[in-house]
Every structure is written in C-alpha cells, then in structure tokens.
Amino acid sequence: NAGVTQTPKFQVLKTGQSMTLQCAQDMNHEYMSWYRQDPGMGLRLIHYSVGAGITDQGEVPNGYNVSRSTTEDFPLRLLSAAPSQTSVYFCASSYSSWSNTEAFFGQGTRLTVV
Amino acid sequence: GQQVMQIPQYQHVQEGEDFTTYCNSSTTLSNIQWYKQRPGGHPVFLIQLVKSGEVKKQKRLTFQFGEAKKNSSLHITATQTTDVGTYFCAGQSGGSYIPTFGRGTSLIVHP
Numbered sequence: 001n002a003g004v005t006q007t008p009k010f011q012v013l014k015t016g017q018s019m020t021l022q023c024a025q026d027m028n029h030e031y032m033s034w035y036r037q038d039p040g041m042g043l044r045l046i047h048y049s050v051g052a053g054i055t056d057q058g059e060v061p062n063g064y065n066v067s068r069s070t071t072e073d074f075p076l077r078l079l080s081a082a083p084s085q086t087s088v089y090f091c092a093s094s095y096s097s098w099s100n101t102e103a104f105f106g107q108g109t110r111l112t113v114v
Numbered sequence: 115g116q117q118v119m120q121i122p123q124y125q126h127v128q129e130g131e132d133f134t135t136y137c138n139s140s141t142t143l144s145n146i147q148w149y150k151q152r153p154g155g156h157p158v159f160l161i162q163l164v165k166s167g168e169v170k171k172q173k174r175l176t177f178q179f180g181e182a183k184k185n186s187s188l189h190i191t192a193t194q195t196t197d198v199g200t201y202f203c204a205g206q207s208g209g210s211y212i213p214t215f216g217r218g219t220s221l222i223v224h225p
Binding site: 031033035040041042043044045048050058090092096100101102103104105106107108 | 120123145147149155156157158159162202204206211212213214215216217218
C-alpha cells in the first residue's frame, strides 16, 4: 500500500516550458486535490476532483490544468511555466465521507522555474 | 468564500513550555482537521473534530472545537524538540468537498 505517490520530487524548468506533475493513489479515494505551498502562505488549493471525470477549480487555478480519467491518477499540468509558479506542490487524496475526511498527502514536488 | 485564519504565524518556545495555536473561520464549520508538517516533509493528519464543544486528547496534545463551530485550538503541553514543525488547521463547511487550510503556525522549540 503506497498511499499517495508524486513524481518527480524535484524539477527545474525554464520560463515558458510545460510539464506534468504526476499523482497516483492506491486507496480507492474519490477525492483528490492539488495544493501549492509558498512560505507564509500555507496550503492553497489549485484544483480538485470528486471523482473520475469530474474536476473543479480551487483558489489559485490560473496557469494549471488537471484531468481525472481514472480514480487512481490526477496529473497537474503547467501550461507555460512562469517564475511565480516556483513552489512546492502537494497532491492529496481523501475519502468521500463526512465522517472521515482525513487527507493523505504525497511527498511533494519542489519546482523551480528560472 | 470560506476563510480560515490561524494565529500565530510563528512561535518560539523553550523546551518544556506549553504551546497553543488558534484557528478561526468566517463561516460555521461541519468539521475541522489538524495536520502537522515536519520541516521538509508533507502534512500528516492528526485529528478531526466534528461536534460542537468537542475536546480530544492525544498524549500531550489537546484539540478543541468551539461551541459555535467557528473556532478551534491545538494545545501542546510541555513541548519537546520532536514537536517542531508547522501545524495546520483545515476547516470544512457543509457545502464544500475539500477543506480550507489555514496558513499554519510554525513551532520552534529551543532545547
């Protein structure tokens, strides 16, 4: 049982490049989400999904795309990287139950855009 | 939209002192969760509170949910160096699928 797996752990991009951050979970969770973490800003929600084929925007969605073709995978795409997207990105998954909303986080991807 | 405010942003304590972080929501919450993130690590779930006025304990950690379900606190008794990290609250209201995180309180424990 691997939990939530994110790849890569580290990435350096040039401004204007695109890339996909991968996230996979093996807990059969319906809910998955992407956060970015910047110093002093906490965890800000980028996009989330409540099930395969369903995605929605969070607090800071601009410059990012997501898709959810399977329950297990929830990739995050940076369309044209900008220095402002330098951050640590976390993927999380959770049960779709009001009585148990524990979120499981991946190890994070540290992205630098130069 | 829903806002979750957390204070203080940083707290320095001497080992053995107590520590408290506070979380306030602009709306009534259906539940609140607490997470701990060690330096360089990822957030790890600590606990969830659901009932008005609920108090839960985990060893030296005490979690409270306010009567109005709009605020919460985490209190650590006699801090240890292993308590170092950032503590986040995450509140969820009735209409939301995903909780809103506070900005976190970073705890620094001096030996």
